Amino acid sequence: MKFSLFSKVPFEVSDPIALIESYCFQSDFYANYDLLNYRDRRIENVAKIGARIKGKTLQECRDITEKTKHLAIFKYDLDSFLKLPDKTRNDHINELYCRVINKLLEVKGKGIGLPKATKVLHTLYPEIIPMIDTALKNEYKNKINKQWTKKSDQIFVDYYDNFKKGDNLQNLTDILRQLRSNNLVGLTKVRIFDILWWSYLKSQKLGQENEIKWLTIK
Numbered sequence: 564m565k566f567s568l569f570s571k572v573p574f575e576v577s578d579p580i581a582l583i584e585s586y587c588f589q590s591d592f593y594a595n596y597d598l599l600n601y602r603d604r605r606i607e608n609v610a611k612i613g614a615r616i617k618g619k620t621l622q623e624c625r626d627i628t629e630k631t632k633h634l635a636i637f638k639y640d641l642d643s644f645l646k647l648p649d650k651t652r653n654d655h656i657n658e659l660y661c662r663v664i665n666k667l668l669e670v671k672g673k674g675i676g677l678p679k680a681t682k683v684l685h686t687l688y689p690e691i692i693p694m695i696d697t698a699l700k701n702e703y704k705n706k707i708n709k710q711w712t713k714k715s716d717q718i719f720v721d722y723y724d725n726f727k728k729g730d731n732l733q734n735l736t737d738i739l740r741q742l743r744s745n746n747l748v749g750l751t752k753v754r755i756f757d758i759l760w761w762s763y764l765k766s767q768k769l770g771q772e773n774e775i776k777w778l779t780i781k
Contacts (some may be wrong), residue, residue, distance in 0.1 A: 599611070614682040636658070
């Protein structure tokens with residue numbers, strides 16, 4: 564299957580089901596995080612996906628997310644969000660950034676950058692909020708939008724626009740259906756794409772450094 568990253572950087576996975584399965588049975592994140600019932604998740608569960616946020620900092624993050632949990636974007640899953648008119652969708656993204664993400668980034672001196680901020684939100688809203696980790700952020704800034712700064716919502720606008728081009732969304736729908744038929748539950752389309760692009764970026768880096776020619780991902 565072919566996928567695109569921000570609609571400009573294509574990559575191909577020869578067997579995405581096998582790749583996702585291998586990630587899940589080797590990663591503690593799947594056993595400890597993805598299998599949590601997301602309707603019962605609390606902000607403390609962000610530690611299970613690798614974000615070490617504790618004490619007063621965690622409480623500040625909790626206060627911010629509690630005050631803004633009724634934002635429009637949190638009412639959608641990925642499919643329904645992508646069906647909105649572009650302007651409406653972008654308005655929801657802008658509201659998310661202004662009222663939540665930028666406030667999380669302003670938690671002073673505690674290391675709450677964009678990766679941790681998005682992990683907090685993905686923990687609470689895994690069907691709609693992606694994790695923008697350092698590798699993805701750098702890919703976007705270096706290859707797609709050199710003018711982007713973490714205070715701008717454009718990375719999210721481009722992330723969601725990416726699903727509307729090519730076969731990304733249909734491929735993710737097919738993968739999710741197959742995973743559920745195999746009883747591999749707990750993954751959302753957003754999370755599946757997270758595993759795929761994370762694998763692609765990691766394999767690309769290792770391949771360039773060591774001249775490895777991967778058979779499973781290109």
